[in-house]
Amino acid sequence: MYGRKVKLRFLFVLLVLITLILTVYLILKSLEENVVYFQSPSEIKILPKIEEKKIRVGGMVKKNSIFLESKEIKFIITDYKNEINVVYSGVVPNLFAEEKGVVAEGHLKDRNYFIATKILAKHDENYMPPEVKAALEEK
């Protein structure tokens, strides 16, 4: 029903698409380590070796773990399986709070101790008015 040229062009587009998707998939797969914005404490625990390079650790700020000292702030990032101690001197974002998401940028001193040079608050996907939040907490 369609001409030969039309079929050939269809096949051409299909092949280009398949090749592209496969290529992009393979590239992203091999670059996975660099595509992720941060690593979880569990991923830090199984790192083959600790380097002096800049990395990011992300997770939740553990409840009752924030300690303010004269210039430093210390807290624990947890993914509810493993934990890592973080020390940081500077201003934290407004949304930085216990039991909320956080991403710390800096380097590892050892597997349990992270020296941050920058703190970012990670927002979650929940949006609700304060009254609803209060009602949810009462339940």
Added chain:
Amino acid sequence: MFKYFEPNKIFAITSRAPRYILLLFIIILSIGLTEALIFSPEDYKQSHSVRIMYVHVPAAWITLGIFSSITFLSIIGYIFKIRNFFLISKSLAPSGLVFNIIALVTGSIWGKPTWGTWWAWDARITSMLILLIFYVMYLLAWRIYENDNKIFKVTSIITILGIVNVPIIKYSVDWWNTLHQPASINILSKSSIHVSMLFPLLIMTAAFALFSLLIFLMKYNTELIKIKNKGLDRL
């Protein structure tokens, strides 16, 4: 069957419709902005910064939708040699570009008070920037080449290359750890956004869609006038 679109009939619609759509756009936008800026509640955590979302999310949706449409039309246009589809794509692209920029800029403005940074090279934000580059390439191709057949081929290739990026944008927040939060609105499961916030969001999306339609019709009208002036009686 696609070859015999009559420019005169289409022209009659595209030259008259914009004024009604403009009126509708103004009405919907007024309702949307009033809802988003005044009546909708503040967020429990980010308080009033949440209002940026009512511009950011619809802009991102529209730009993704437009790029997907452009790609679909270009591929079909390329396979079946339908000139009209390329003109529709060309007329759609500018509003897609504008909403892409709006999504990036509003995201940046939102990021500073919430995350604590204007920009992060995470997967979602970077892939959105790549989409912007594809929009720019697409529009540049229309300006660079003189020969129509060449334009059609080059723009088709650009859209095919760019479309691979679209699912990456959508699923980047699920596939990798990103600073950007995952989607709040899911068609299949329960949305994690409260109804009082979802409502203005949807109205704003409708307003932006109408704006894109308005710009599209005006651009498309220009293309039809160009064809008329060339004395072609069909597309």
